[in-house]
Amino acid sequence: MSAPRATPGTRKFLGRLSLPERTFVADALRTETVGGVLLLVAAITALIWANVPALHDSYETVREFHLGPGALGLNLSIEHWAADGLLAIFFFVAGIELKREMVAGDLRDPRAALLPVAAALCGMAVPALVYTLTNLMGGGSLAGWAVPTATDIAFALAVLAVIGTSLPSALRAFLLTLAVVDDLFAILIIAVFFTDGLNFAALGGAFAGLLVFWLLLRKxxxxxxxxxxxxxxxxxxxxxxxxHATIAGVAMGLMLRCTTHEGETRSPGEHIEHLVRPLSAGLAVPLFALFSAGVAVSGGALGEVFTRPETLGVVLGLVVGKVLGIFGGTWLTARFTRASLSEDLSWPDVFAVASLAGIGFTVSLLIGELAFEGERVLTDQVKAAVLTGSLIAALLSTVLLKVRNAKYRALYEAEERDEDLDGIPDIYEQDNPEYHLRMAEIYERKAAEHRRLAEVTGRASEGNDGPA
Known part of the structure; x- marks a missing residue:
C-alpha cells in the first residue's frame, strides 16, 4: 500500500515539526514517559498485592477503606477517591493539552487537524463497533461499548521506554495528538453516557464556581x-x-490561556501544565492504577476473558479495533485529501503506532467501572480484559516497532545532531547561510587536526624504522 503521490500544494503528513513544537512535545513526553514507567510499576504492584493469598485481604481492606466528610457527600472509599479525585488532576492536564492544541498546536489549523482527528475518531468508533458486534453475536451486554475506545499515552510511552525504541518526533507528536483528541471524546462519553440523575442545585453551584474561576483568570x-x-x-x-467529577478538571483546564502575550516566554497554561503534569503522571495516575488494577489473574479468570462476550469484546476492540480504526482512518483521510506521507516514513510506521494506541489502560479502567457499576465480578473481569488487551497490544507494537528500529534510530539521531553546539539541532538550520559558514569552519578545523595527526604519526614511524 503506497502513499498518495505528492502534488503541488499537497500537505505533508508526519513531516518534521517546527522547533518550538518539537521542544514542547519532547518536554511533555519526557514527563509522560517517567509517569508511564511508574504507572507500569503500580499496575504490577496491584496485581501482586491482589493475587498473593497472604496479601489479598489487606488489598481489599485498603481499597475499600472510607474517609472524607459524609455531611458533604464525600465519605468515599480509597478506590473511589482515586477514580473521582486523583483522575480529576489527570483530566485537568488533558484539558490544558487540548486547549493548547486548539490555539497553538496541530489542531489550530483545520486542514492540519483533519488527519489526527479523523484517525482518533475512527480509532474510537471501530473498537466500539467491534465490541458491539462481538456482544450482539454472543448475547452479552452492550453497556461496555466505550471501554476499548481509550488510548493510554503514558502506558504507551512506558512501552517505548522499556523496549528502547527511538521514535522520530513526528510519530511521537502524532501519538500525543491522537491521545489528546481521544481524551476529549472520552470526556464527552463519560459526561453524556455515564450521568444518571442530576442534582441541579449542585450543578448550578459548580457552574457558578467555574464562572468565578474564569473571571479571576480574566482579571x-x-x-x-x-x-x-x-x-x-x-x-x-x-x-x-x-x-462525573473529572469533568470539573477538564473544564478548568480549558479555561487557562495557552497563548503568549508580549514579554512572556510561555503562556500561563503551559506554565501550570509544566507544574501539574509531574503530579498527574507521577502520582495521580499511578495511584489510580494501584487501586483499580488489582484483579484476579488465575488461569480460570484469564480463560474467561476469551470466552465471555463482554471481555472478549474489550480485548478485540483494543487489539483489532484500535489498529484498524486509526490506520484505516489515517489512510482514507490521506487518500481523499491533499495530504501525503513524509518521505522519511511509510505506512507500516503508521500501522505500528496504531497498534501502540491499542494500549488502553487508565481511562478504559475508569469507563469499565462506570459501565458495570454495581456488578463487582463483571467489573473485575472487564478490568482483566483491559489488562490482557493492553498487554497483547504492547507485545504486537513491540514486534512491529523493533522491525523498524534501525530506521527510527537513524531519523532520531539526525534530528538530534548538533555539530556546531549552538543548542539548535542542525536539521533546523540547513537553510541558514550562517550555519553553513560555521559548519565549513568546523570541518576545516577537523581536517587540519587530522593532517597534523598524520604528520606526527608519520615522523614517529620514520624514527622507528632504524635498527633497534
Missing part, C-alpha cells in the same frame, strides 16, 4: 491559594451534581 489574579481552594469546591459540587 489576571494570581496565587495558588486562590485557585486551589476554589478548584476543590468546584470539584465537590460537580461530584454531588451527578456528573
Amino acid at each position: 489576571g489574579v494570581r496565587g495558588w491559594y486562590v485557585y486551589v481552594p476554589l478548584a476543590l469546591v468546584i470539584w465537590a459540587l460537580m461530584y454531588n451534581s451527578g456528573i
